Amino acid sequence: MTDVIAVTGLTKIYGDKRVVDDFDITVPRGAIYGFLGPNGSGKTTTIRMLCGLLTPNAGQGTCLGFDIRTEADRIKEQVGYMTQKFSLYEDLSIRENLDFIGRMYRVKNRGERVAAALDDLGLANRASQLAGTLSGGWKQRLALAACLLHDPKLLLLDEPTAGVDPKARRDFWDEIRRLAGQGVTVLVSTHYMDEAVQCDRIAYIAYGRKLIDGPSAEIPQQVGLETWRVEGPDLAALETRLKSMPGIVQVARFGSSLHVSGTDRQAFEKAVNALKAEGTHRWSQQIAGLEEAFIYLMAGSQDNFAAAPDEAASP
Numbered sequence: 001m002t003d004v005i006a007v008t009g010l011t012k013i014y015g016d017k018r019v020v021d022d023f024d025i026t027v028p029r030g031a032i033y034g035f036l037g038p039n040g041s042g043k044t045t046t047i048r049m050l051c052g053l054l055t056p057n058a059g060q061g062t063c064l065g066f067d068i069r070t071e072a073d074r075i076k077e078q079v080g081y082m083t084q085k086f087s088l089y090e091d092l093s094i095r096e097n098l099d100f101i102g103r104m105y106r107v108k109n110r111g112e113r114v115a116a117a118l119d120d121l122g123l124a125n126r127a128s129q130l131a132g133t134l135s136g137g138w139k140q141r142l143a144l145a146a147c148l149l150h151d152p153k154l155l156l157l158d159e160p161t162a163g164v165d166p167k168a169r170r171d172f173w174d175e176i177r178r179l180a181g182q183g184v185t186v187l188v189s190t191h192y193m194d195e196a197v198q199c200d201r202i203a204y205i206a207y208g209r210k211l212i213d214g215p216s217a218e219i220p221q222q223v224g225l226e227t228w229r230v231e232g233p234d235l236a237a238l239e240t241r242l243k244s245m246p247g248i249v250q251v252a253r254f255g256s257s258l259h260v261s262g263t264d265r266q267a268f269e270k271a272v273n274a275l276k277a278e279g280t281h282r283w284s285q286q287i288a289g290l291e292e293a294f295i296y297l298m299a300g301s302q303d304n305f306a307a308a309p310d311e312a313a314s315p
């Protein structure tokens with residue numbers, strides 16, 4: 001089995017709303033697969049269908065070689081799922097939480113495994129502390145340790161670093177890469193661009209529909225942005241002007257420069273050439289990166305609660 005996840009047509013309907021609509025995904029073994037999209041776009045619902053926690057209204061496929069509809073129990077045994085909200089018991093100690101998870105998964109040599117996890121975490125001397133008293137970064141590390149206790153082959157991480165400081169996020173990603181190097185497959189949802197860049201592949205979802213999917217290095221090309229970088233005086237005023245010009249679809253501030261993008265080459269170049277002719281700023285052509293592509297996609301779909309699905313069909 002080379003594909004750890006292979007599903008097609010996944011659909012989930014709540015009331016009259018298709019919160020996940022005809023979703024396909026293939027995740028190869030050992031990949032770090034980024035799952036991006038605005039709030040309410042259906043990422044959590046999809047993750048839950050993939051591991052058999054939710055039954056889809058339509059669609060089929062396998063996770064870890066097991067049928068997502070009929071073999072959910074087998075899938076759950078081999079998946080480590082880190083939920084968006086801290087899901088350990090705040091009023092149990094760190095050790096009690098790990099021990100409880102170990103029991104649930106019938107982990108062999110449980111005492112040793114829990115002790116090793118506490119050592120790895122650097123929490124051995126605080127094992128009796130209540131989990132609820134840990135800081136956000138430590139809670140996240142504990143949650144990751146807990147979902148690794150049974151040696152899962154697949155990690156499903158739902159916004160694991162939300163609200164965590166940059167150092168803790170970096171450490172977390174070092175650990176994710178180490179695990180992927182050992183052959184663990186990782187599907188991770190995130191809103192952070194610096195994390196998206198670290199993924200081998202990315203799927204972008206809005207209103208339950210997949211808008212784009214590919215190797216992260218190829219996403220900017222798929223989005224098709226032409227980009228220029230502008231430096232010079234009074235960028236705020238220039239930004240306002242640029243935003244009102246036809247052909248310009250995005251103006252993003254990057255430090256002391258603006259990255260100006262368009263998708264219709266002719267209209268875009270006409271706008272850029274008019275401003276360049278004024279001679280007030282330095283213009284240099286830029287290859288659009290994942291960051292520009294991501295800002296563009298996010299801007300096009302904003303928050304999924306804010307508009308009707310038909311308005312989100314294209315970014």
Ligand SMILES: Nc1ncnc2c1ncn2[C@@H]1O[C@H](COP(=O)(O)OP(=O)(O)OP(=O)(O)O)[C@@H](O)[C@H]1O
Nearest residue numbers: 014019037038039040041042043044045046084304
């Ligand atoms: N049990 C449910 N009943 C009704 N609607 C639901 C249910 N679960 C999720 N939804 C709706 O489905 C949509 C997708 O939610 P989901 O949590 O999957 O999105 P998400 O992309 O994970 O969002 P976020 O980034 O905010 O976590 C939302 O509009 C949500 O309100």
